[in-house]
Every structure is written in C-alpha cells, then in structure tokens.
Amino acid sequence: MHYFDFVSLIAFILLVFITGLAFAKSGGKDIKSFFAAGGAVPWWMSSLSLFMGFFSAGTFVVWGSIAYTEGMVSLSIQWTMSLAGFLVGLFIAARWRKTNALTAAEFITHRLGKRVKRIYTLVFLFISLFTTGAFLYPVAKIVSVATGFDLYSCILILGLISVIYVSVGGLWAVIVTDVLQFIILVSAIIILLPLSFSRVGGVQHFLDRVPEHFYELTSGEYTLGFILAFGFYNFIFLSGNWAYVQRYTSVETPRDARKVGRMFGWLYLISPVLWMLPPMVYRVYDPSLTTLESEGAYLMMCKAALPVGMLGMMLGGMVFATASSLNSAINISSAVFTHDIYHKLFPSKTQKQLIRTARISTIVFGLLAIVVALLIPSMGGIVNVVISIGALTGVPLYLPIVWTLFSKRQNARTTLFVTFTSLLVNILFKFVTPHWGIALNRTEEMILGVMLPVALLILTEIYLILHSAERYTPALFPEENVQASAVSQQWESLQEKVRENNFSLAIIGYAIMATGAIIGVIGLLASSGKYAILPVATLLFCLGLFLLRSSKTQNKK
Numbered sequence: 001m002h003y004f005d006f007v008s009l010i011a012f013i014l015l016v017f018i019t020g021l022a023f024a025k026s027g028g029k030d031i032k033s034f035f036a037a038g039g040a041v042p043w044w045m046s047s048l049s050l051f052m053g054f055f056s057a058g059t060f061v062v063w064g065s066i067a068y069t070e071g072m073v074s075l076s077i078q079w080t081m082s083l084a085g086f087l088v089g090l091f092i093a094a095r096w097r098k099t100n101a102l103t104a105a106e107f108i109t110h111r112l113g114k115r116v117k118r119i120y121t122l123v124f125l126f127i128s129l130f131t132t133g134a135f136l137y138p139v140a141k142i143v144s145v146a147t148g149f150d151l152y153s154c155i156l157i158l159g160l161i162s163v164i165y166v167s168v169g170g171l172w173a174v175i176v177t178d179v180l181q182f183i184i185l186v187s188a189i190i191i192l193l194p195l196s197f198s199r200v201g202g203v204q205h206f207l208d209r210v211p212e213h214f215y216e217l218t219s220g221e222y223t224l225g226f227i228l229a230f231g232f233y234n235f236i237f238l239s240g241n242w243a244y245v246q247r248y249t250s251v252e253t254p255r256d257a258r259k260v261g262r263m264f265g266w267l268y269l270i271s272p273v274l275w276m277l278p279p280m281v282y283r284v285y286d287p288s289l290t291t292l293e294s295e296g297a298y299l300m301m302c303k304a305a306l307p308v309g310m311l312g313m314m315l316g317g318m319v320f321a322t323a324s325s326l327n328s329a330i331n332i333s334s335a336v337f338t339h340d341i342y343h344k345l346f347p348s349k350t351q352k353q354l355i356r357t358a359r360i361s362t363i364v365f366g367l368l369a370i371v372v373a374l375l376i377p378s379m380g381g382i383v384n385v386v387i388s389i390g391a392l393t394g395v396p397l398y399l400p401i402v403w404t405l406f407s408k409r410q411n412a413r414t415t416l417f418v419t420f421t422s423l424l425v426n427i428l429f430k431f432v433t434p435h436w437g438i439a440l441n442r443t444e445e446m447i448l449g450v451m452l453p454v455a456l457l458i459l460t461e462i463y464l465i466l467h468s469a470e471r472y473t474p475a476l477f478p479e480e481n482v483q484a485s486a487v488s489q490q491w492e493s494l495q496e497k498v499r500e501n502n503f504s505l506a507i508i509g510y511a512i513m514a515t516g517a518i519i520g521v522i523g524l525l526a527s528s529g530k531y532a533i534l535p536v537a538t539l540l541f542c543l544g545l546f547l548l549r550s551s552k553t554q555n556k557k
Contacts, residue, residue: 001147001311004525008312011518012184013319017161019511020177041175041247042501043256047263049178050247051271054081054238054264059275060298060318061138066222067276068283068297071214073222074276080231082268084238089261092239094254095405101249104242104401105336111404114344116412120401120419121336124242125365127393128333132365133372136162139319140373145296146303146315155373158319163330163366176504180511185317187519187540189274191532192314195305196281209284226443229450233394236450238264240398242336278302307529309522330369334362392430395453396422403457408471409464410457418456425452505551513544 041049059078067074101107105124109117140154147154200206218224238244238261248257279297285304289297302314338358343349349357400415426449429440440448516537523533 002308004309004522005312005315006147008309008518008522009316009319010312012313012316012515013161015511015514015518016177016180016184016316017164019180019507022176022507041250041252043251043259044263045175045179045504046247046251046256047260047267048182049175050244050260050264051267052178052182053243053247054268055271060279061141061295063272063276064279064298065291065294067279068289068294069291070219070222071210071280071283072217073219074280075272076217076227077222077230078268078272078276080227081234081238082265082272083231084235085261085263085265085268087235087261088238089258089263089265092402092405093248093257093261096245096248097251097254097257099249099405103249103335103339104240104245106339108401112412112415116416118341119416120397121341123397123419125333125336127397128365129368129372132330132333132369133375136369136373141295142299142318143315145299146311152374155370159366159370159373163363176507179508180515181317183512183540183543184313184515186274187515187536188310188314188317189278191310191519191529191536192278192302192305193274194532195307195529196278196301199301199305200281200284206281206284210280211283214280214283221442223443226446229443229446232450233446236399236402237394240402246335278305307522307526307533309526310529310533313519313522330362330366333365334358337361337365392426392449393423395450396420396426399453400457407461409461411464411470414460414464418453418460421456422449422453502551505547509544509546509548509551511544512547513541516540516542516544 063074063078066077096104096107099107099110101110105117105121108120136155136159140151140158143149143154143158144151197203197206200209213219218227247260251257251260278301279294282297282301282304285301289300299315302311306314335358338354338361342357342361343354396419400410400418404410404415426445429438429448430445433439516539519533519540520537523530523537526533
C-alpha cells in the first residue's frame with residue numbers, strides 16, 4: 001500500500017470512530033437509550049443498520065472467494081437473503097414489535113419462563129462468541145494482506161476500536177455508524193466497478209472470457225438443496241437472531257418494523273450484484289489463484305484497479321462493514337447480560353450503575369470475541385467456521401423461539417426439547433460420526449441443520465393438539481417495561497424522540513459531507529479514475545448537506 005492509502009484509511013477510521021463517540025451522552029442516559037436507542041430509531045436507519053449488521057467483510061472473503069471460483073453461484077446464495085428479508089417484513093418483524101420486549105430474552109421470560117430464558121441466554125452468549133469472532137477475523141485478514149501487518153495485530157487493533165465506541169455510545173452509536181458505513185461502502189463499490197472493467201478491456205470482454213460455468217446458479221458442493229436450505233436458514237436467522245430482533249423492537253411501530261424487513265429485502269436483491277462483480281472480474285484478470293488464495297480476490301482486484309488513496313477507502317469500507325456486524329453482536333450480548341441477567345439479579349441497581357455494567361460487559365464480550373478471532377485459523381479457516389456454525393446452531397437456536405410468536409401451545413419443555421435435540425444431533429454428525437465413516441457433505445449438513453428442528457416442531461405441535469395442551473394467553477408486558485414506556489404518547493417522550501432523531505440526522509449529515517470531502521481530495525490527487533471518483537464525491541457532499549439542513553428544519557418545527 002502507498003502511504004497515501006494509509007492516510008485515507010486512517011482518515012475514514014477516525015471519522016467513524018468520532019461519529020460513534022458523538023453519542024456518548026444520548027447513549028448513556030439509561031438502559032433504554034443504551035440498548036434500544038430510546039425506541040426512537042427511524043425505520044430507514046434501523047433497516048440500513050440491519051443490512052450492515054448482516055453484512056460483513058466475510059462477504060468479501062467468503063462469498064468473494066466463491067464468486068472468483070464459481071461465479072453466479074455467489075449471487076444465488078446471497079439472493080436467498082433478499083427473500084428472507086421480504087418474508088421477515090411480511091410475517092415476523094411486526095410480531096416482534098408487538099411484544100413490546102426490549103430484547104428477545106425478555107420475550108422468552110414472559111412467554112416461556114425465567115428458567116428457559118436463563119438456558120437460552122447462556123447458549124446464545126456462548127455461540128455469539130464464535131459468530132462475533134467470525135465477523136472480526138475476515139476484515140483483519142484483508143487488512144493484513146493489504147498492509148503487510150501481522151494478522152493477529154490487526155485483529156487486536158480493529159477489535160479494540162469497535163469495542164471502545166460501542167461501549168461509549170450504545171445502540172445509537174451502532175446504528176448511526178452503520179448508516180455512515182453503508183454510504184462509504186456503496187460509494188467505494190460504485191467507484192471500483194467501472195475501474196475494474198476497464199482493467200480487463202470492458203464489460204463485453206469480461207463476458208466473453210469468463211469460464212462457461214460462471215453463468216450457472218448452482219455448482220459443485222453448492223447444490224440446489226444447499227441453496228434452498230441456506231435460504232431457509234437465513235430466514236430463521238434474520239427472524240430470530242437476538243441482534244436483529246433488536247432492530248425490529250427499537251422502532252416506533254409494528255408498521256415501521258415491517259418496513260425494516262422489506263427494505264432489507266430490496267437491498268439484498270441489488271447489492272450482491274455490486275459486491276460480487278469485482279472478484280468475478282478478477283477471475284478474468286488473473287485466473288491463476290488457488291482456492292485458498294481466492295479468499296483475497298476482492299482485495300487483489302482493488303489493488304489492480306484503484307488509484308492511490310482509493311485502496312485505503314475501500315479497505316476502510318471493508319473494515320466498517322465488519323465493524324457493523326461486530327458492534328451489533330457485542331451490543332446485544334451486553335444487552336442480554338445487563339438487562340436479562342445482571343438487572344434481574346440486582347433489581348435495586350440505579351440506571352447509572354446499570355450503564356456502568358453495560359459498558360464493562362461490552363468491553364468483556366468484545367475482548368472474548370477478539371480471542372476467538374485469534375483462534376479461527378486453528379478451527380479450519382473462516383469459510384468452514386461461518387458455514388458450520390450456521391448449519392449447526394442457527395435454526396435449532398432461533399426457530400423454536402420464533403415459532404412461539406405464532407403457536408399458543410408450545411411450552412418450555414417442548415421448546416427446549418427441539419433446540420437441544422437438534423443441537424446434539426447436529427454435533428454428533430459433525431464431530432463424531434465422521435470417525436465411524438459417516439460424514440455429511442456441505443449440502444447434507446445444511447439440510448439436516450434446517451429440517452430436523454422443523455420436523456420436531458411440527459411433531460410436537462401435533463402432539464400438543466392431540467393432547468389438548470393448555471394454550472398460552474398473550475398478555476401485555478408490565479407498564480414499567482422500558483419498551484412499553486417508549487411507545488407512550490406523553491408529550492415529553494415524543495419531544496425527546498424528535499430531538500434524538502434530529503441529532504442523529506445531523507451527525508450523519510456532517511459525517512457524509514466529510515466523507516465526500518475526503519473522497520474529493522483523493523479524486524483531485526489521483527493520476528487516473530477521476531471520472532469515477534469526483535462525481536461520487538460531489539453527490540455525497542450534496543447528500544450530507546441535504547440531511548444536515550433537514551435536521552435543522554425539523555428542529556425549528
């Protein structure tokens with residue numbers, strides 16, 4: 001990397017870091033502000049945050065590797081995420097918002113009891129360590145390859161940066177920096193695409209030279225069965241993952257929650273095409289990469305196509321994408337511990353003491369995630385970790401809880417039975433039966449992980465119907481519940497929401513203007529690619545100015 005790339009990378013990291021710290025005051029007033037942003041998050045912000053929380057540098061490393069080797073398969077896999085978003089918007093998101101729960105753990109307490117909540121909380125926190133570490137590792141790998149810095153040093157530095165501003169600003173810091181990260185990443189991709197095609201002689205030359213199998217939507221181990229099972233897994237993961245549930249419960253109304261899911265669907269319908277084209281183009285530019293080397297195809301295309309300074313920006317976009325997923329996971333882990341464990345054990349603690357606990361637990365969970373990221377190379381690599389964790393735990397952990405949003409018969413015993421039976425069977429086939437000569441391929445592993453919980457839930461539902469099991473009667477959460485108070489129509493509460501929304505809009509406006517200014521400087525100094533860089537810089541500066549003026553206009557009303 002050129003020293004100017006280092007400067008632009010540091011500039012973007014500082015911009016996001018400062019943006020997150022700007023919410024130190026609003027994120028630290030009370031637990032509701034720290035973990036639910038006061039229930040005041042505009043639906044479009046929550047949707048962009050959900051998108052960025054689902055998105056990570058793993059997209060560039062894992063799916064980018066598949067795009068380089070298999071082509072369109074990487075798109076068909078990710079389009080299942082778009083379908084999942086539309087289904088969540090149609091069936092799930094509003095249900096979560098109507099529960100008035102601050103976290104999924106709180107819903108479990110009222111629906112299934114404290115004992116079940118404690119069990120699911122422990123399992124969720126344990127699994128979250130691995131998923132959070134899996135978010136951190138890919139971007140550290142990219143930064144390491146680009147800069148030449150030691151991989152483990154990159155993991156430590158990037159992890160600590162994220163932990164600091166999440167521990168200060170809470171969910172507001174996560175959501176607003178997610179929006180900024182989305183803008184930076186999309187801008188970088190828009191600049192990269194035309195420059196990538198120019199390196200291989202244009203779009204038509206690219207289409208003429210890609211391998212024939214690039215146009216197939218299934219290939220090798222990524223069969224139709226795998227893709228369908230993976231799509232169902234994404235639907236359940238998006239429906240029930242506690243970090244994503246937070247995006248549905250932190251908006252103001254059930255209608256807003258539906259919009260969050262639908263916008264996620266539209267974003268994942270369009271974005272995979274933008275994300276996956278650069279590594280596909282690199283297959284034409286340099287078809288010699290091995291399977292392991294293909295994990296760096298995205299970054300190699302950036303190095304080949306981007307002018308000096310822009311590589312730092314692209315690298316910053318990848319860093320921020322992972323920071324989003326990492327930050328969401330850390331924030332919800334801290335929320336579950338503080339609100340659903342610590343506060344229940346010590347109900348007399350003041351808001352100030354709870355905020356202190358929230359920040360300390362955020363730091364602790366962040367450090368544990370860093371440790372896991374450091375261990376990923378010894379676990380078989382990032383592709384194996386990401387897909388295996390999903391197949392083993394995703395549906396068994398989340399589907400039984402989502403099922404209880406609709407079923408009035410499922411109870412504590414049946415829910416735990418389905419979860420732990422599924423987990424044990426999946427672990428048996430993953431780690432034990434291969435020693436007996438019975439090993440599942442990737443498709444079979446994914447199908448088993450998805451279909452077994454579904455089958456068990458259907459069987460238990462039939463059993464409960466035949467035995468006339470007692471039906472659960474939904475009840476409103478207590479009035480003192482933090483989320484219930486968030487939707488009250490008291491004038492003071494409404495005014496506070498307006499002030500928080502306008503403040504967040506102003507911060508986003510300033511940050512986007514700064515982003516446009518940095519990109520503009522890079523474009524002016526670039527020896528090539530000005531035609532792709534300067535229009536994006538101008539558009540960003542105008543967008544930031546528009547948002548800033550909008551926030552000031554709203555304040556005057």
